[in-house]
Amino acid sequence: MDYLTDLKAILHSKRVNIYYLEKCRVMQKDGRVLFFTEEKVEKQYWNIPIANTTCILLGTGTSITQAAVRMLASAGVLIGFSGSGGTPLIAASEVEWLSPQSEYRPTEYIQGWMKFWFDDEKRLAAAKQVQQFRITYMQQVWSKDRDLKNEGFNVEDPDIAKALERFSSKIADSDSVQNLLLIEAQLTKSLYKIAANRTKQKDFVRQHDSVDDANAFLNHGNYLAYGLAATTLWVLGIPHGFAVLHGKTRRGALVFDVADLVKDTLILPWAFICAKEGATEQEFRQQCLQNFTQHKTLDFMFDCVKTISQGDAAS
Known part of the structure; x- marks a missing residue:
């Protein structure tokens, strides 16, 4: 060979x-x-x-x-x-x-992406699909991950189930990207509150430049998710600038859209759990990488992006 x-x-x-x-x-x-x-x-x-x-x-x-x-x-x-x-x-x-340079990456996915991307309604439909995939993944992972269940992260718990149900219904009713961004922020804020309560961390405030462990772990874990998202998009040949949700505020924001598929499911709870346990940065990183493998995160990202680019979400 x-x-x-x-x-x-x-x-x-x-x-x-x-x-x-x-x-x-x-x-x-x-x-x-x-x-x-x-x-x-x-x-x-x-x-x-x-x-x-x-x-x-x-x-x-x-x-x-x-x-x-x-x-x-x-x-x-x-x-x-x-x-x-x-x-x-x-x-x-x-x-x-x-990015590694290659002229032999597939073109079918960027071609499929471009078929809907210039249409505002279809692009919004794709953004909604990203958020629905995000909920589905969380429900699947949190319903079977024993370690998360032992720490109190169970989709059958009333507060978590209610937050996801409310978010899902609001996704369907969203009539603009701005509205979708707002309800997405509300869901994440709710999940921060739930995670802080589960791990008994009082007065938690999400601040990217904060020095407390939970915020530091969230930053670190999110960038690991960005790495997986960037890898997915590069392999499929879709430039990072063709975002469906975050494009109005960040250059190359499709990476952030794809990372959203898994951040709340795998990064958010473990950032709080590891902070509670006094874990080191390396221990938290190893936990994240173990989760990515256990729950086939890259496979999931690839499947979601392929599904959207093939028109199943934006038709």
Whole structure:
């Protein structure tokens, strides 16, 4: 098998690795991509299995060689430059991601996306479908995840069921993107309140620049979800600028639309749970990555975007 072809043998929807690196150097050596740290006595090297990796976040104190970037691009791995803990993303590219260049990605999905995107009503229908997918995913995951149930996150609980039911009915009645954004914000606010009550965190306020653990974990976890969303869109060949919901406020906002499919389901509750338990940033990150694999998050994102682009949502 051709070597470069072999690097892409694992579909992105089936890859399990996301890396956040800091205070290290990423390089190519002997046909592999490695990162190493400078210890007092010697350098320590670790291999990155790039064929099974979706994206890499490079945090503070990192550098990367051109040869390493070339190999990562050959394997279809996205690279993001970020601040400490993975936030904020700061690279100067499409949404803050350095996309591997390829002329052989599929065109059918962007063609399908363009068939409805210029029509306001069909674009609104697609935005509604994103939100319905979001609710469905939460109901599926929270109804079967034992760990979440043990922490009090069960879709059958009256407050959660009521919040989702109210949101679902308002989605159907929304007549504009602005109205949909408003009710989306109301749902997330309700879920913050529910999560804070479940984990006994009083007076929680969502602030992106706050230093408390819950807010920091929310920031970190959301950027992991953005990485999955960016990977999904790149593989399917849909540019990030063709958003259906957030496009009026953010450049390249389709990444944020797709990430919305899973953020409230997998990031939000665990940010509060890990904050309550005093988890480290690395422990929270590992929990998120485990959840992505367990609940087939990338598969779900791919299926949703494909469904919308094929016209099932916007017809």
